[in-house]
Amino acid sequence: xxxxxxxxxxxxxxxxxxxxxxxxxxxxxxxxxxxxxxxxxxxxxxxxxxxxxxxxxxxxxxxxxxxxxxxxxxxxxxxxxxxxxxxxxxxxxxxxxxxxxxxxxxxxxxxxxxxxxxxxxxxxxxxxxxxxxxxxxxxxxxxxxxxxxxxxxxxxxxxxxxxxxxxxxxxxxxxxxxxxxxxxxxxxxxxxxxxxxxxxxxxxxxxxxxxxxxxxxxxxxxxxxxxxxxxxxxxxxxxxxxxxxxxxxxxxxxxxxxxxxxxxxxxxxxxxxxxxxxxxxxxxxxxxxxxxxxxxxxxxxxxxxxxxxxxxxxxxxxxxxxxxxxx
Amino acid sequence: xxxxxxxxxxxxxxxxxxxxxxxxxxxxxxxxxxxxxxxxxxxxxxxxxxxxxxxxxxxxxxxxxxxxxxxxxxxxxxxxxxxxxxxxxxxxxxxxxxxxxxxxxxxxxxxxxxxxxxxxxxxxxxxxxxxxxxxxxxxxxxxxxxxxxxxxxxxxxxxxxxxxxxxxxxxxxxxxxxxxxxxxxxxxxxxxxxxxxxxxxxxxxxxxxxxxxxxxxxxxxxxxxxxxxxxxxxxxxxxxxxxxxxxxxxxxxxxxxxxxxxxxxxxxxxxxxxxxxxxxxxxxxxxxxxxxxxxxxxxxxxxxx
Numbered sequence: 322x323x324x325x326x327x328x329x330x331x332x333x334x335x336x337x338x339x340x341x342x343x344x345x346x347x348x349x350x351x352x353x354x355x356x357x358x359x360x361x362x363x364x365x366x367x368x369x370x371x372x373x374x375x376x377x378x379x380x381x382x383x384x385x386x387x388x389x390x391x392x393x394x395x396x397x398x399x400x401x402x403x404x405x406x407x408x409x410x411x412x413x414x415x416x417x418x419x420x421x422x423x424x425x426x427x428x429x430x431x432x433x434x435x436x437x438x439x440x441x442x443x444x445x446x447x448x449x450x451x452x453x454x455x456x457x458x459x460x461x462x463x464x465x466x467x468x469x470x471x472x473x474x475x476x477x478x479x480x481x482x483x484x485x486x487x488x489x490x491x492x493x494x495x496x497x498x499x500x501x502x503x504x505x506x507x508x509x510x511x512x513x514x515x516x517x518x519x520x521x522x523x524x525x526x527x528x529x530x531x532x533x534x535x536x537x538x539x540x541x542x543x544x545x546x547x548x549x550x551x552x553x554x555x556x557x558x559x560x561x562x563x564x565x566x567x568x569x570x571x572x573x574x575x576x577x578x579x580x581x582x583x584x585x586x587x588x589x590x591x592x593x594x595x596x597x598x599x600x601x602x603x604x605x606x607x608x609x610x611x612x613x614x615x616x617x618x619x620x621x622x623x624x625x626x627x628x629x630x631x632x633x634x635x636x637x638x639x640x641x642x643x644x645x646x647x648x
Numbered sequence: 649x650x651x652x653x654x655x656x657x658x659x660x661x662x663x664x665x666x667x668x669x670x671x672x673x674x675x676x677x678x679x680x681x682x683x684x685x686x687x688x689x690x691x692x693x694x695x696x697x698x699x700x701x702x703x704x705x706x707x708x709x710x711x712x713x714x715x716x717x718x719x720x721x722x723x724x725x726x727x728x729x730x731x732x733x734x735x736x737x738x739x740x741x742x743x744x745x746x747x748x749x750x751x752x753x754x755x756x757x758x759x760x761x762x763x764x765x766x767x768x769x770x771x772x773x774x775x776x777x778x779x780x781x782x783x784x785x786x787x788x789x790x791x792x793x794x795x796x797x798x799x800x801x802x803x804x805x806x807x808x809x810x811x812x813x814x815x816x817x818x819x820x821x822x823x824x825x826x827x828x829x830x831x832x833x834x835x836x837x838x839x840x841x842x843x844x845x846x847x848x849x850x851x852x853x854x855x856x857x858x859x860x861x862x863x864x865x866x867x868x869x870x871x872x873x874x875x876x877x878x879x880x881x882x883x884x885x886x887x888x889x890x891x892x893x894x895x896x897x898x899x900x901x902x903x904x905x906x907x908x909x910x911x912x913x914x915x916x917x918x919x920x921x922x923x924x925x926x927x928x929x930x931x932x933x934x935x936x937x938x939x940x941x942x943x944x945x946x947x948x949x950x951x952x953x
Contacts, residue, residue: 443943451878582746583749623754629746
């Protein structure tokens with residue numbers, strides 16, 4: 322077996338065993354902490370699909386993360402106040418059902434990603450980075466001034482949304498939901514990366530001219546990848562909002578985009594499981610360093626700087642060796 | 649809306665634009681010459697503002713504070729260029745984004761550690777406070793007028809430096825062909841350090857100038873940084889002229905949008921929805937401007953050479 326496969330299996334096992342142990346020893350806080358890691362991991366897997374496989378350095382994935390959050394927030398807000406989201410031209414009422422929220426989130430995020438992507442992909446390089454960043458900022462300022470849904474203060478949801486047959490307010494049951502979603506997303510991304518689409522995408526990242534010469538259209542490949550990536554990150558946003566039962570414009574902030582990118586880099590760019598390792602490492606660092614000092618971001622910054630300067634390839638690059646180079 | 653208010657808002661927009669230019673000039677120079685995307689530029693802005701506030705607090709002199717902001721930011725610029733940025737020139741943009749993101753985390757938290765989380769205040773000097781009478785009976789803040797003046801002087805100085813002096817020639821040559829001017833005996837790494845420090849110093853100066861009308865606090869740099877990015881994307885990356893025009897466009901759009909859009913919607917909507925629609929649209933206006941520009945000129949107004 323390859324080293325990477327062993328790492329992947331260990332990671333998935335650890336993410337199953339640790340919360341179960343926390344559940345047995347009655348430590349709900351640790352379960353919630355792991356749930357955060359899982360949700361961040363999904364966001365990272367989403368970004369990694371555009372960044373690692375497609376080479377699209379998006380610094381604006383907070384747009385999708387936030388959109389997911391607000392889809393959940395708005396639908397649940399209307400459900401808990403018994404009002405409708407809109408009355409004209411047709412009536413849309415709120416909902417407290419997770420599967421419906423997820424479906425709406427995935428569709429809307431993909432649509433948003435197609436919109437942003439169609440405009441941003443006209444450019445490349447630094448322009449692309451800055452434009453994706455600007456789109457996320459635009460949504461950030463929009464939600465701040467959108468007073469219907471709380472503006473700067475955000476929206477609180479009293480009870481976590483429901484999932485048929487489960488009590489979502491129980492930490493371990495909500496964890497199970499997130500874990501299964503992560504597994505499904507990972508399986509989907511893995512299958513996609515092996516599909517003819519994924520191979521064409523990777524080839525396009527490496528050499529656009531050649532892929533054009535064999536009759537593929539790089540723009541279409543990139544746009545599709547960006548839409549898939551946005552939909553996955555959007556889904557994680559809905560899960561994150563449900564975890565906290567709160568959404569605010571912070572989810573759209575540029576720091577969020579930066580952090581999602583950090584998960585990807587810490588773990589290892591262009592590896593299906595990389596962001597999972599990155600998100601787990603991030604949460605562990607946050608927890609350990611946060612207990613050490615109030616100013617733990619200094620250490621986080623230093624570690625990140627070290628990884629970028631000296632350990633290219635992230636955690637996976639260190640453990641499993643450099644197999645997938647990024648760029 | 650009266651004409652008087654319109655002129656006053658235009659001047660405000662100009663002041664905001666000129667301040668953005670100070671930020672954007674450094675960013676665009678660093679990108680044009682070294683091909684580096686620097687997210688930590690906002691931290692240098694913050695360092696300038698904090699240095700100014702600390703020096704003004706200790707000595708009471710505003711001019712000294714400005715000098716301190718310039719020098720401290722330049723010094724910080726030299727330090728990070730020497731220890732970090734230098735290793736990033738050959739890397740791809742992803743690595744540059746992450747390393748400079750890490751620098752933001754370090755600088756912001758370190759500043760919070762030294763100065764605390766509460767905002768500091770930097771007062772305008774007496775000789776620049778109050779208002780001044782402009783032609784047509786317009787009363788305008790002297791300090792804001794002074795910022796416009798400083799910005800324009802810096803802009804002229806930069807144009808002169810880039811087009812007329814030896815160092816400007818080297819910078820332009822470095823943009824075109826790095827190896828060649830190295831072969832001609834120019835010390836490339838010194839040139840790069842100089843350009844980076846110059847950009848840093850301008851950002852620091854901008855921070856100090858704005859610090860006197862807003863509060864000086866951790867995290868003040870990043871919103872401005874993102875606006876400066878919008879500016880250089882609109883103007884075309886690497887172009888000083890583009891940065892100036894982009895900055896003034898963004899400054900005017902933002903300021904005039906904020907003051908005029910709500911009253912514009914008030915013409916045909918009820919007041920409350922006009923206010924909220926105007927507010928949300930005006931906060932998005934500069935990004936819409938950027939999208940508009942990019943639809944027609946994907947490399948910005950003066951880019952793409």
